[in-house]
Amino acid sequence: MGDRTHTHTGAAGRAATAGGPASVRNVVLVGHSGSGKTTLVEALALTAGALNRAGRVEDGATVSDHDETEQRRHRSVQLSLVPVEWDGCKINLLDTPGYADFVGELRAGLRAADAALFVVSAAQEADAVEGVTRAVWEECAAVGMPRAVVVTHLDTARTSFEEMTRVCGRLSGHDRPDTVLPLHLPVRGPEGPDGHAPLTGLTGLLTGKVFDHSSGERREVPPSAEQRGPLQEARDRLIEGIIAESEDETLMDHYLGGGGIDVATLVGDLEKAVARGSFHPVLAAAPPAGDARQGIGTVELLDLVTRGFPSPAERALPAVTTPDGTPRPAPVPDAGAPLVAEVVKTSSDPYVGRLSLVRVFSGTLRPDDTVHVCGRGLDGPGGGTRPRHEADVRVGALSTPFGGQQRPVDRCVAGDLACVSKLGGAETGDTLSDGGDPLLMEPWSLPDPLLPLAVRAHGKADEDRLSQALARLVAEDPTMRLEQNEDTHQVVLWCMGEAHTDMALERLRSRYGVRVDAEPHRVPLRETFASRTVGRGRNVKQSGGHGQYAVCEIEVEPLPPGTGVEFVDKVVGGSVPRQYVASVEKGVRAQAARGVATGHPLVDVRVTLLDGKSHSVDSSDAAFQTAGALALREAAADTRVQLLEPVAEVGVLVPDDYVGAVMSDLAGRRGRLVGTEQVDAERTLVRAEVPEIEIGRYTVDLRSLTHGTGRFDRAYARHEPMPPQLADRLREAGRNDAKSG
Known part of the structure; x- marks a missing residue:
């Protein structure tokens, strides 16, 4: 695995069309911010022939062309797809943000992928790498997703491939460190004035071949005498790790008995162990230097992806139900099966409008197809929700992205990914299926957004467009919730962190042309009475014409928490006519909703109507509503109101x-x-x-x-x-x- 010399050109996509799911590899790159994921994607695309030596595609765009937010912040904030071709396979490289605020993009990448490359920087502190990486590693382990590790930035002074390998070994737990082992050892050149020895190549542990890049080209050279000792020690440990995961139980006895095991058998067992997620190889990588096409480790990585990672046909698919929740048989990863697909990302393009990145799990998606779009409702913090929705939608054009381009395709088969334009009101996480048999896929896990951002329109023109812009923003990002708080009368966006809120504000302004002002978020407070008290409401106005006459006397007493507002009628003798008792209650409840001291709703009190007066002509429903409200305010003035x-x-x-x-x-x-x-x-x-x-x-x-x-x-x-x-x-x-x- 990884000891071959390749020259690849050609457009990604032909392999997927010809071979179906078996010739597709969906790989998500994950890792902490600054680990070098995007640089690695560019290096892999260059090695695979998808880029020219200047690192550009045909129209001059780079594979890492970002949206306006990423360009200004110099930070990846969204999932991006880069398809390349290698050894007859279409490899969909899914580059995810490393910053914690954009975990929604990471989860979308994990949903769309069948294997993960963990990119870790040797220049980062070991504790920071382990802490940030562990949660995603455990998430992949829970679903059995195959994983490999790529160590970057080894050209930085005082970096250690061995130390980072030990750090990553701890991710699998103290009892299984030998499932995370290197396939190659880095080769370093002579030390410079700063005492740092630059990375010049890799040595394959199974074959013993050394691939040297010091000349700018990848060429095989024999190992030096000083390399043989460390090479043999690491090779023995790798072989033992492979044999321990082998399905052939006789290999270990044969190996311990001194028998040799041929490389082909070891490579075959290694590929099987990687594909089922029980062994996690560690590789080193560095981008191409100068005019070189191949970076250090890029050929080895592409070989690992095509030969070690599973195809979509080998992975279990998410469960499905009917829209009403009735379980249905699992989808089949076959191009001829009924359609089951999912929107894993939604974005806006300034030229073609809304674009939906879709992973097809079963069947084939074609332009002009009519599909059923179904999205489940979600409850969020503070009452924020996403309503459930269903509709039959006609599919627009299909394309595959590359840098700033959208390359048209005539279909997307099971296991592959494509961008769909004009997919109606489809949102991230929605399921696409055949109209005659609508289905809903099991949702992927997303954390709740817990940082509130209260916003208001900057001006009248912004106010008219704000609602639609917020709805589109939330439809694109499943980790964002929109709340219209009835208590505080604030519009609140719940986000993942400060960078997430900054991105939301910037996109509202730059993408949707809406200026908003952020304001302090207010929590919904309540009021209650600290002790029993009484109040009298007198609404008497007889200054000419039809007057108002209503008097009521009430008693207010506190109740246990969570009781709300109770109203009790204890009037005797008809001092308040029966038809006006309900009017008093309506006035009391309206005033309680407005609050009596600080403007917050009054709760957990019992209001008892004791007595009152009326007039045969001037009493009315409105008059007694006003009297009830006045009585409650007077009662509040005579006691302590508790917040x-x-x-x-x-x-x-x-x-x-x-x-x-x-x-x-x-x-x-x-x-x-x-x-x-x-x-x-x-x-x-x-x-x-x-x-x-x-x-x-x-x-x-x-x-x-x-x-x-x-x-x-x-x-x-x-x-x-x-x-x-x-x-x-x-x-x-x-x-x-x-x-x-």
Whole structure:
């Protein structure tokens, strides 16, 4: 595997069309920000002949052409697809963002792929690499996705391939480090003045062949005498690791007995172990230098992908149901089977409009086909939702992306990916199926967005376009939720982090032409009475014409949390006519919804109507509604009105090293520790109840506190009384805002 010399040209896509799913490889590149994923994709495309020596496609665009947000921020923020051809296979390289805020793009890449390349930088600190990579590694392990590791930036001073291999070995657990082993050892040239020896080539551990790139071309040379010792030690360990994963149980006895095993048998067992996800080879890679077409390790990587990674036909497909939830047989990865496909990404192109990146799991998708689009509803934090939707839609043009180009294709077969234009209102995560037999695929896992961004239109023109722009933004990004908060009257975008919010604001402005202003997010507070009190509402106006006459007396008493507002009628003798009792209740409830002290809804009280007066001519429904509201306000003036704040149940999953810091931080946020739970050998789940006003930015703060290794979830628990001193500060701030307004 990887010891051949190749020269490849030709357009990706012909192999997939000719050979169907068996000739497709879908590979997602994952790794921490700055690990070199995009550079590696370009190097692989150059080696495969998809780029010229200047790193450009035919129209002069580069494979890494990004949208306007990426160009300004010099950071990948979206999933990109680069198809190349190698050894008769179409390889769909899915480049994902490394920044944690864009986990939705990462999950989309994992859904579309059948194998993963973990790209790690030797220039990064080992703890940072392991912490960021572990969560995705475990996610792939849970579904049995094949994985390999690529170590980059070995040309940087004081880097160690061996150390990074040990770090990656810990990802598989302390009991299975020998499932993450190198296939090749890097070859370094003479040390420079800084003491650093540059990377010049690779040595294949199974074949012993050395491929040297020091001349600018990849050529085979014999191993030197000083290379043979480390080579043999690493080779023995690799062979033992391969044999341990072999399905042939006699190999280990044969090997331990001193018998030799031929390279072809080892390579065959290696490829099988990689394909089923039980062995994870480590390779080194460096981009081409100068005018060279082949970078160090790029041929070896492409060989690994085509020979070691499974085709779509070898992978289990996600479960499907009917739109009403009835289970159906699993789809078949065959081009002639009924259509089952999924929108894994939605984007907007300035020339062709909305583009949907679709993975076809079963059947064949063609232009002008009529398909059934089905999307499930999703509940989000704070009431944010995505409504369920279904429609029959006619498919527009199909294309495959490459840099700034969209290359037309006449069909997309099972296992392949393509961009579809004008796919109606399809959103990311929607299922495409035959109209006569609509299906819905099992959704992929997505974390809840937990950082709120409250926005308002900058001007009248922006206000007219804001709703549509926000709807399109949320349809493109499944990790973003839109909430119209009825309590605070704010429009809230729930995002994954600060970079995610910055991207949302920038895209609203640059892509949709909408200017918005961000404002502080307000949590929905409540009011309640601290003690029993009474109030009298007198609405008497008789200054000529038809007057108003209504008087009511009420008693208000606090109730247990979660009770709401109760209304009790205890009027005797008809002092308030029966037809007006409901009017008093309506006025009381309307005033409770508006609040009686700070403008927040009043809850957890019982209002009892005791007495009142009426007039045979001037009493009316409206008059008694007003009297009921006045009575409630008067009652509030004679007692202390307590502010209630929402409290969330919070679960924080962190490495054991950060448990103390997290618990101290939660205590500083007025949190109450509920308990801790050991999740595995190295991580603990900390459970606490924390006021929501204290965790508005906890996503950002936790990432900083734990160096990106911690994550949390939250759920509304109840409203509780706010400390008096804090409530007084909020009341004062509200009065100041009212004066300034």
